[in-house]
Amino acid sequence: MGGLVQSVQWAWGISAGISAVVLGLLFFQRYFRNLPMFTAFVAANVCQWGLLYVIYLQFGIGSRTSLVLAWISEACILLLRTLAAMEVLHRVLGPYPGIWGLGWRVLAVAFLVVLSYAAIEAGQNISAAIGLADRGFHLAFAVALVACLLMIRYYSIPVDPPYRALLGGFCVYSCTVVLANTIARALFLRGFANIKPIWQFTMVATYAGVQGAWAVGLWKAAPAMQVRPTLLRTSVYRQISPQINERLRLLNGQLSKFWGAKAARQ
Amino acid sequence: MTVSMFILFGLVAGLLLLLGWALHIPGKLAKSGVPPDALDEVAGDHVNFLPQIRQALAKADFDFLRERAPEKVQQRVRGERRGVALAYLAAVRGDFHSLLRMARVIAVLSPEVAALQEFERLRLTAKFNWQYQLIRWKLLAGFATLPHLDGLSNLVSALSVRMEAAMKELGERAALAAELASSVNRRGLDVV
Numbered sequence: 500m501g502g503l504v505q506s507v508q509w510a511w512g513i514s515a516g517i518s519a520v521v522l523g524l525l526f527f528q529r530y531f532r533n534l535p536m537f538t539a540f541v542a543a544n545v546c547q548w549g550l551l552y553v554i555y556l557q558f559g560i561g562s563r564t565s566l567v568l569a570w571i572s573e574a575c576i577l578l579l580r581t582l583a584a585m586e587v588l589h590r591v592l593g594p595y596p597g598i599w600g601l602g603w604r605v606l607a608v609a610f611l612v613v614l615s616y617a618a619i620e621a622g623q624n625i626s627a628a629i630g631l632a633d634r635g636f637h638l639a640f641a642v643a644l645v646a647c648l649l650m651i652r653y654y655s656i657p658v659d660p661p662y663r664a665l666l667g668g669f670c671v672y673s674c675t676v677v678l679a680n681t682i683a684r685a686l687f688l689r690g691f692a693n694i695k696p697i698w699q700f701t702m703v704a705t706y707a708g709v710q711g712a713w714a715v716g717l718w719k720a721a722p723a724m725q726v727r728p729t730l731l732r733t734s735v736y737r738q739i740s741p742q743i744n745e746r747l748r749l750l751n752g753q754l755s756k757f758w759g760a761k762a763a764r765q
Numbered sequence: 766m767t768v769s770m771f772i773l774f775g776l777v778a779g780l781l782l783l784l785g786w787a788l789h790i791p792g793k794l795a796k797s798g799v800p801p802d803a804l805d806e807v808a809g810d811h812v813n814f815l816p817q818i819r820q821a822l823a824k825a826d827f828d829f830l831r832e833r834a835p836e837k838v839q840q841r842v843r844g845e846r847r848g849v850a851l852a853y854l855a856a857v858r859g860d861f862h863s864l865l866r867m868a869r870v871i872a873v874l875s876p877e878v879a880a881l882q883e884f885e886r887l888r889l890t891a892k893f894n895w896q897y898q899l900i901r902w903k904l905l906a907g908f909a910t911l912p913h914l915d916g917l918s919n920l921v922s923a924l925s926v927r928m929e930a931a932m933k934e935l936g937e938r939a940a941l942a943a944e945l946a947s948s949v950n951r952r953g954l955d956v957v
Binding site: 595596597598600601604638641642644645648649651652653654655656658663666667670671674677678681685728729730731733735736737739740741743744746747748750751754755 | 770773774776777780781783784786787788857861864865867868869871872873874875876877878879880882883885886889890892893896897900
């Protein structure tokens with residue numbers, strides 16, 4: 500295929516194959532009912548592999564047309580990836596409406612803050628704007644996802660292994676994109692000529708690994724039953740939560756005094 | 766360029782570490798979100814022993830020993846008192862965390878959660894842990910005189926009284942949910 504080195508072509512083929520396996524598992528194990536957006540994302544990925552293959556064959560990998568079409572397809576994939584991650588998070592937090600309400604706010608704030616910073620950075624450097632924007636998006640995505648996962652951990656909310664694999668995979672891939680883009684750009688600016696195939700191989704191989712983890716996670720059939728917890732009345736939270744905080748605040752005050760008294764005595 | 770690169774690498778490394786920690790959920794929690802013992806624990810158990818602790822740490826006792834006992838005995842008593850103070854501090858921290866666990870359970874089972882309340886609790890927890898560690902290390906190092914522990918008691922124990930109503934409701938609802946789940950299981954239906 501025009502311009503791609505052999506190892507990248509192999510990685511490309513393997514990754515496309517694993518994408519197809521993941522898509523198959525989503526249908527055969529009936530995950531597509533629970534995760535329609537994630538299924539659409541994986542299907543779009545498979546289509547993207549095919550589309551890029553045809554584009555590169557037709558126009559060559561270095562042409563401007565290929566570049567534009569590749570980034571347009573990537574933008575669509577990024578949008579679908581965001582929606583798919585939101586969907587998985589909603590599957591995990593959906594039974595807990597209070598925590599989900601908090602979770603999507605944490606997600607939105609973290610995402611927007613980091614993305615704004617990245618947009619400013621990309622805006623200042625027009626020549627590398629697309630690469631910086633892509634890196635910024637992935638950084639924002641990873642930060643938001645990790646913030647949400649920490650919240651899930653903090654509240655001890657159970658996460659089914661398949662969903663854990665999906666969320667972990669999203670995050671690992673985004674972190675790899677951030678690192679690879681940063682290193683590749685730094686080496687490119689220093690005149691390292693052969694960085695492009697290495698960058699391509701890293702990206703494709705990492706994504707193949709992530710999809711492999713997804714395939715393992717999705718190997719078991721989708722859980723048929725989702726037990727929703729019996730919720731308390733809203734008034735219980737409104738009544739108890741401020742009292743607990745007040746008590747904790749007083750306890751902290753006592754510890755401060757405790758500390759202050761000793762310091763004074765010395 | 767180099768500094769920003771290092772910052773970025775550090776950020777990504779931190780993200781990956783946090784990701785690993787967040788995804789590694791202890792087996793007990795992986796199956797049931799709310800710990801089975803979360804509703805059984807009542808905050809304030811340990812602080813009920815405050816009178817005994819105060820007695821053990823009474824200054825009068827130590828003055829009495831200073832006048833009559835040899836230095837070696839005084840040192841041993843001082844060490845034992847420090848141990849008592851440390852154990853008590855640890856127990857108060859246990860009560861603090863028990864309260865936090867209860868607060869988390871209530872938040873998880875609530876249809877609405879106030880972000881400000883939750884972040885305030887996070888801040889208080891960080892502050893408590895910081896202060897606790899400072900005092901603990903100072904006691905361990907022997908820099909601190911034995912503490913006056915007055916007032917710590919009511920702070921934790923009083924809340925347990927106020928929370929009885931909420932816990933009762935939690936217990937009733939948990940029992941109802943368990944009964945519902947078992948009856949649905951018997952019929953082979955899904956609960957969604």
